[in-house]
Amino acid sequence: MSNQDITLKVEDLHKSYGSNKVLKGVSFEIRKGEIKIICGPSGTGKSTLLRCLNLLTPPDRGHVWLEGEEITDAGTDIHKVRQKIGFVFQEFNLFKHLTALRNVSIGLEVVKGIKKDEAREIALEQLRKVGLEEHAHKYPGELSGGQKQRVAIARALAMNPVIMFYDEPTSALDPQLIGEVLDVMKKLAKEKITSLVVTHEIGFARSVGDEIMFMTDGRIIERGPPDEVILNPKHEVTRNFFRNITRLYERSEQ
Amino acid sequence: MNFWDVFLLKILEEEFWGVFLPKILGGWVVTVKVLLISIPLSTILAITLAVARIYGNKPVSLLAASFVGLFRGFPCVVTLLMIFFALPEIGVYLSPYWSAVLAFVIVSGSYQSEYVRGAIQSIEIGQSFAAQSLGMTKLQEIIHIILPQALRRALPGVSNEIIYLVKYSSLASFIGVGEIFAVSRLYNSLYFRPIDIFLAAAVIYMFMCTIASFIFKVIENKSRYPE
Numbered sequence: 001m002s003n004q005d006i007t008l009k010v011e012d013l014h015k016s017y018g019s020n021k022v023l024k025g026v027s028f029e030i031r032k033g034e035i036k037i038i039c040g041p042s043g044t045g046k047s048t049l050l051r052c053l054n055l056l057t058p059p060d061r062g063h064v065w066l067e068g069e070e071i072t073d074a075g076t077d078i079h080k081v082r083q084k085i086g087f088v089f090q091e092f093n094l095f096k097h098l099t100a101l102r103n104v105s106i107g108l109e110v111v112k113g114i115k116k117d118e119a120r121e122i123a124l125e126q127l128r129k130v131g132l133e134e135h136a137h138k139y140p141g142e143l144s145g146g147q148k149q150r151v152a153i154a155r156a157l158a159m160n161p162v163i164m165f166y167d168e169p170t171s172a173l174d175p176q177l178i179g180e181v182l183d184v185m186k187k188l189a190k191e192k193i194t195s196l197v198v199t200h201e202i203g204f205a206r207s208v209g210d211e212i213m214f215m216t217d218g219r220i221i222e223r224g225p226p227d228e229v230i231l232n233p234k235h236e237v238t239r240n241f242f243r244n245i246t247r248l249y250e251r252s253e254q
Numbered sequence: 255m256n257f258w259d260v261f262l263l264k265i266l267e268e269e270f271w272g273v274f275l276p277k278i279l280g281g282w283v284v285t286v287k288v289l290l291i292s293i294p295l296s297t298i299l300a301i302t303l304a305v306a307r308i309y310g311n312k313p314v315s316l317l318a319a320s321f322v323g324l325f326r327g328f329p330c331v332v333t334l335l336m337i338f339f340a341l342p343e344i345g346v347y348l349s350p351y352w353s354a355v356l357a358f359v360i361v362s363g364s365y366q367s368e369y370v371r372g373a374i375q376s377i378e379i380g381q382s383f384a385a386q387s388l389g390m391t392k393l394q395e396i397i398h399i400i401l402p403q404a405l406r407r408a409l410p411g412v413s414n415e416i417i418y419l420v421k422y423s424s425l426a427s428f429i430g431v432g433e434i435f436a437v438s439r440l441y442n443s444l445y446f447r448p449i450d451i452f453l454a455a456a457v458i459y460m461f462m463c464t465i466a467s468f469i470f471k472v473i474e475n476k477s478r479y480p481e
Contacts, residue, residue, distance in 0.1 A: 110390060
């Protein structure tokens with residue numbers, strides 16, 4: 001079962017909130033270095049899926065393996081699991097009372113027990129990577145949305161995760177700020193950082209995605225290479241979705 | 255009040271500065287001693303109660319909520335008298351001083367805890383998600399992420415409550431603690447000079463409140479971050 005190359009394996013994942021079935025059996029796997037994109041209309045369980053995968057929300061049924069270890073097992077140390085998964089939120093969720101630098105270093109200090117000076121060095125290095133070294137001393141309140149999201153990416157990366165989750169990382173941003181975030185994500189993609197990305201940025205999906213999984217109504221109904229799924233979808237729903245997105249995309253490109 | 259004190263006062267009857275004021279200032283020292291212990295302990299209790307209510311399991315949360323409900327509902331003076339007079343009935347003997355400190359910690363802590371609770375609940379859920387996603391335990395999250403932000407938000411309410419405490423510390427006179435108000439009342443009943451004696455006491459209370467609000471203002475400014 002546990003192939004060394006498979007970073008994340010998901011099997012038949014189910015989740016309901018009351019009578020509302022959000023995930024109805026999701027299965028897929030991500031190999032080391034792969035970038036997988038999840039697309040789909042809102043309210044189809046994309047965010048819930050990511051949350052179930054790092055156990056922020058416990059799934060009802062199904063199995064998840066991270067690097068061959070089943071994390072849906074009852075005895076799993078969820079704090080250990082979450083350290084291995086970098087999570088980037090739509091709303092950034094930077095710690096408001098901490099500077100950009102401290103936002104990145106606090107996990108290293110508190111969770112990993114790394115000494116303050118060393119954590120600071122690592123944090124600076126990560127901020128450099130996302131091009132924000134000179135903003136290290138600023139508070140989130142003093143940063144633009146795009147800068148905040150880049151700090152959030154640095155914060156997640158600093159923990160040296162085996163996989164990165166992005167939950168619509170550019171959806172809360174003004175159009176002119178999306179580019180800087182996507183640039184950072186593309187750079188990371190080139191470094192072959194295994195990632196699972198929920199996004200509607202089809203340009204990004206086509207340029208760095210290895211596969212697109214199209215989700216609707218709690219299921220993955222279509223998957224394949226980005227160009228194929230976007231340009232030549234098999235399902236009616238998928239076709240409509242990408243037609244609308246493309247139209248919107250082209251409009252904003254003009 | 256021994257004979258010599260009374261005698262001394264008799265012969266210096268007109269000497270407000272020489273007699274009443276030193277006595278009142280002596281009472282003030284006692285008040286300060288009560289407050290310097292009650293204030294920090296009441297805030298620590300408030301944080302503990304608020305955290306227990308929000309993050310505790312059902313019984314712990316219920317216990318904390320009942321505690322707050324009880325001591326916010328009782329008049330402070332009743333709590334004070336119960337601690338001083340009723341605790342000995344079950345074998346717990348506290349001096350007037352410690353009875354007063356205990357009562358003030360409990361009462362003010364209960365009031366303050368509501369501000370802390372509101373502040374914790376006002377912190378966006380995303381902060382908690384982010385902390386969890388880094389692998390923090392609940393305790394690490396509370397200590398490093400939630401409380402630093404929540405306490406900052408609770409500060410105006412908490413400081414207001416502490417300023418109340420400065421003034422209702424005068425209730426300690428009911429159980430024989432020789433603080434400002436007790437001393438003032440005593441000397442007034444001996445000499446019936448309400449105007450200068452009570453005015454002096456009031457001014458000292460006002461002075462303490464001014465100092466306290468100044469200190470809280472400084473803390474508020476120091477702990478401010480751009481939002």
